[in-house]
Amino acid sequence: AQTVTQSQPEMSVQEAETVTLSCTYDTSESDYYLFWYKQPPSRQMILVIRQEAYKQQNATENRFSVNFQKAAKSFSLKISDSQLGDAAMYFCAYRSLDNAGGTSYGKLTFGQGTILTVHP
Amino acid sequence: ETGVTQTPRHLVMGMTNKKSLKCEQHLGHNAMYWYKQSAKKPLELMFVYNFKEQTENNSVPSRFSPECPNSSHLFLHLHTLQPEDSALYLCASSQGYGDTEAFFGQGTRLTVV
Numbered sequence: 001a002q003t004v005t006q007s008q009p010e011m012s013v014q015e016a017e018t019v020t021l022s023c024t025y026d027t028s029e030s031d032y033y034l035f036w037y038k039q040p041p042s043r044q045m046i047l048v049i050r051q052e053a054y055k056q057q058n059a060t061e062n063r064f065s066v067n068f069q070k071a072a073k074s075f076s077l078k079i080s081d082s083q084l085g086d087a088a089m090y091f092c093a094y095r096s097l098d099n100a101g102g103t104s105y106g107k108l109t110f111g112q113g114t115i116l117t118v119h120p
Numbered sequence: 121e122t123g124v125t126q127t128p129r130h131l132v133m134g135m136t137n138k139k140s141l142k143c144e145q146h147l148g149h150n151a152m153y154w155y156k157q158s159a160k161k162p163l164e165l166m167f168v169y170n171f172k173e174q175t176e177n178n179s180v181p182s183r184f185s186p187e188c189p190n191s192s193h194l195f196l197h198l199h200t201l202q203p204e205d206s207a208l209y210l211c212a213s214s215q216g217y218g219d220t221e222a223f224f225g226q227g228t229r230l231t232v233v
Contacts, residue, residue: 004162037224043208045224091163107176108153108222110163 002027004094006111013082014119020067021077021114023092033095034068036077039113040088048090051075053097079116087118123147126211126225133201134233141196141228143211151217152194154186157208157227169194170217201232 003026013019025034036048051059051068058066063083067076079086092111124145133139145152154166168176169188183205185197194211208229212222 009160042226043210043229044226045210045212047221050221107165109165112160112162 002029002032002094002096002107002109004092004109004111006090006092006114008114009112010115010117012117012119013079015082015084017082018078018080019082019116021079021090021092021116023075023077023111025073025075025092025094027073027094027096029096031097033097034066034075035093035095035108036064036066036075037091037093037110038086038088039091040085045091049077082118084118084120087116089113089115124211124213124223124225126209126228128228129226130229130231132231132233133198135201135203137201138197138199140198141209141211141230143194143196143225145192145194145211145213145223145225147213147215147223149213149215149223150191151214152188152191153212153214153222154194154196155210155212157210159207163210167196168217175217198230201230203232206230206232 005024032053034051037045038048039045049059049061049064051066058068063080065078091113094109127142151170153168156164165178166180167186172188183200187195208227210227211225214222
């Protein structure tokens with residue numbers, strides 16, 4: 001079974017600065033997706049960025065980028081020019097694409113989350 | 121607004137009560153999910169419905185009973201819950217099971233007293 005670990009329960013950053021959230025995962029599969037979701041106080045989980053495991057190029061979405069290290073099974077999120085609206089709980093998630101008849105296909109596995117505080 | 125609506129937003133119930141959580145999606149998706157979010161724990165997948173058929177039950181106690189009458193609606197019926205069942209219950213949907221993006225509702229904050 002896959003596991004996702006976020007070792008930073010809480011992080012803080014000054015407005016306009018850069019912060020990196022860590023995520024590691026454990027899998028024996030070669031084909032999968034990785035995600036970062038944001039959960040603001042409104043509680044609605046919002047997709048921030050996704051990475052296909054077969055792509056070597058790191059995904060970017062405006063101020064959000066990832067550092068995907070497949071061999072190390074590491075998937076960190078970098079937020080540049082942090083804004084007050086970035087304050088939220090961030091979840092790293094893994095989705096199996098192993099269609100070899102296993103029970104994990106399609107299942108979304110989440111980490112424990114990291115609370116990000118942005119100071120003005 | 122992501123097109124997934126959950127009601128109620130908050131629910132307080134006694135251990136002998138029966139209540140239901142409702143989820144509705146207007147995205148034309150075929151897969152719907154229930155997740156449980158407890159403090160300091162990862163989100164736990166509870167149930168998956170694909171084309172109205174339950175495809176996954178992650179060893180959830182029988183006091184939680186899901187129902188999916190059509191692809192747009194998903195219910196979670198609750199009865200004789202325990203205080204440890206207090207959590208945020210999130211509904212999500214995706215175009216197909218295993219699709220890369222799942223859209224979430226705002227959750228129901230459940231407190232069992």
